[in-house]
Amino acid sequence: MKHLNEINSDGFTIINNVYNENEIEKIISLIEKTTQNDTENPTFRKSEDLFAIRQFHKEIPEVLDFVFNQNLKDILEKTFGKGYFITKSIYFDKPEKSNWFVSYHQDLTISVDKKMEISNFKNWTVKQNQFAVQPPKEILENNFTVRIHMDKTTKENGALKVVNNSHSKGIVRVDDLNIENETICEVEKGGIMIMKPLLFHASNKTTNNERRRVIHIEFSKYELPDGIAWSERI
Template sequence: MNSLNEINTEGFTIINTVYTESEIEKLISLIENNTENRVDTATFRKSQDLFAIRQFHKEIPETLPHIFNQNLKNIIASNFGEDYFITKSIYFDKPEKSNWFVAYHQDLTISVDKKIEIENFENWTIKQNQFAVQPPKEILENNFTIRIHLDNTTKDNGALKVINDSHSKGIFRVENLEIEIAKETICEVEKGGIMIMKPLLFHASNKTTNNERRRVIHIEFSNQILPDGLEWSEKTILKV
């Protein structure tokens, strides 16, 4: 099954060896050099269980030429076309002894520049000085996420687990998800590999049990214009 077919039917795909060892080490170096003396801010969060950078591509833009190597640009173009842009990015660093876990959920919100009362845009929140809203499901259905793995990720250090094909059922509450009869996959990804997933795919993450670090760059993409003057707050056009 090719990548696009798998994304459409299962809601995700895993592609290893997208980055070389030296490309990954360069990304790690850029991140470490830019975060060494940073303290908690609206976009930086650090605890014993998690270090996260929101608006990552804006906080450390030097990483972008290295993230979008020819391999990744080819993968995006061949699977989705060339009109997609970044709408959100987060860097996650799950330390070796992390007890941080995430229960099953769908990614239902997008980051926007202001609050406007628009039909079918609901559940408005403000987080880290940024507006977030749940858009109509048609917008979410057309978006995709790429997760770039800077470490080997296994079931023992918090690899995502997903419910296959759950993205095709629309938006619904997790308690209505029949997990016991659904197919669950643990998405192990090698260092230098990526996982592509749809926002409506139910996904979760367990605690780390093997004392191994897990660092991931999470980037969300869309090709859609929002209505009534609403704008994606983190919109960044890719340079091809």
């Protein structure tokens, strides 16, 4: 209940020691094997400041057996119960000298298989044949995200900073954000952070020449209206 209480009150919780060294190395090995053999994949994004794999669990499905170890499965079931499924996943690799940073924002969109007119679904975008849309607030309020850390993450290499309890305010313009209680979410290698999509979060530049690799997985238990589907559901 401790973690659920923290999620409800602050919008996030941090749990270390979810993965051991061998599990981390196996996950990294599978990622490196895939990326070395497939350099032109359109779901890969590569720059000097960031490497990312979108639709991560679809691109490297064999990694799921290691991502969903018994520790993670127990944590998710005890915290949220049953009935949740993956709706999106991304792998981020922030290199040692990255100047990439992200300003404060909420995660307001979901990935779906097509665009169509549906009440209360708005702000449609499409990127590389991937449709995204902002769903009703109730869906976002009940979804959650797990961030799995492949490296020790500190304020010097881009740990997320969040505005505590900002998820409880609903959908808010960043200009109206009142930063009363900010936390830098440092996580040990092999630890996880669970957060709500409406929690305002940001990431600074890397200053200590240390890499930061994170697997970002979003979950929901909502069935979408007839006609559209979660494009990454598993």
